Amino acid sequence: MEYFEYHNVVIESPNSRGAESYRKLELNIAMMSLDKKVQVVQSTSAVPEDGKTTTAINLAAVYAEKKKKVIILDLDLRRPKIQLAFHKPNDKGFYDYVTKDVDYHELIIHDESGIDLLLTGKHISFPHIVLESQKTVALIENLRKEYDYIIIDTPPVLSVTDPLIVSKYADGVLYVVAYNKTKRDDAKAGLAQLEKNNANVLGSVFANIDIKRFKGYHSYDYYNYSSDNGKLH
């Protein structure tokens, strides 16, 4: 049994170095959007527990801070985590949109942070098929019209094909590498897969995660990042 606790430093400690690093991340993405707008941002990593969810929620908080209309879409349909980061019940969400034709507006949670959330809801049996469906593509297209930014959390690249499918409709991919944890070969292999699939990798977010381990209980706390356009040395 595992449980994860997430910290949104941008909200919880806005003056911290960690918060500042996410503001820099946002700035870097903005610089890369000069020619082609990066509106749909995907967060992924090579292997689990490398900080992709922490990156997604903190980046979203930076957008909310700037009064941008932002939504986090949790498309990690296998091990969803966004509900834990925002302490929300996860019984309604993407599942209801896909399987029951529920209007997605009814499924969106308006968090007090100013960030909107579309959680996974119940478990979906064939995530990769659902992610490739026209319904999912249509959802992203509709959200584009309603939000300034759409941040998508996805599973790790080396675990399943889901993130490669999502990268097809994302404008850019943040590839999160925990430099105190991710193995170099894993990091390279994951990035190679994204590139092979023509994903627009915006940069590698180097996370310095201080994982406080309490016998399987992970607490993502302090965080740092740097981006060098996806080049891994």
Added chain:
Amino acid sequence: MIDIHSHILPNVDDGSDGMETSLAMLREAAGLGVSDIFLTPHYMRFRNYLSPSSINREIFSRVLEEVKREKLPIKLHLGNEIYYSVDMLDAIRKGVVLPLGDSDKILIEFSLLEEEDDIGEAIANVISLGYVPVIAHLERYPYVSKTKDYEIMKRMGALIQVNARSIVRHSDFAAHNKAMKLLKAGLVDFVASDQHRPGHNHMKEAYIFVSRKYGKQIAEKLFVNKSVIK
């Protein structure tokens, strides 16, 4: 003693089969020194125990009348033992199922056979609704046995209930061992009867056992946990 888990509410689940049986169970509990008891009928889809709170409240008020008539020295509270699935979140929101009395605690159980739902996920979901989950008879789930897992549940904010029977009866050896392990690790919050019929209330026996092994203070903490009573 305060017993937070019993199947005394008549004719709604596999517990009491009628008012007389319920009264026999209540007399017995009072005689053993139980001052407060929670009537926690199953709410369990796959066995079709789906009596909603509206019906349970009516039955409960009839039991209350009988207890009053007999002047039994025991206070009754209503709740549920909710068999967790993600659908239960809506049942909780709508009040179809009940927390333990007037408290913010919700008694939830899981499959006794195999892991169907992630307990961690269940805990996070129940907490996000503003309730504190109490895991019913944690010692009885064959797929959870690591102290590490118990600790994570506690750290996440869940409370742990162990059956009195598991402490003093060795027939289910695995459950007994895990109950001992939980007690030894100091992870138990409630010991309850989970009584289904008369003659099966092990509260007093278990109290004496825990009191001898761990001291009266610990026994009081586990058998007279007042956090569920306002």
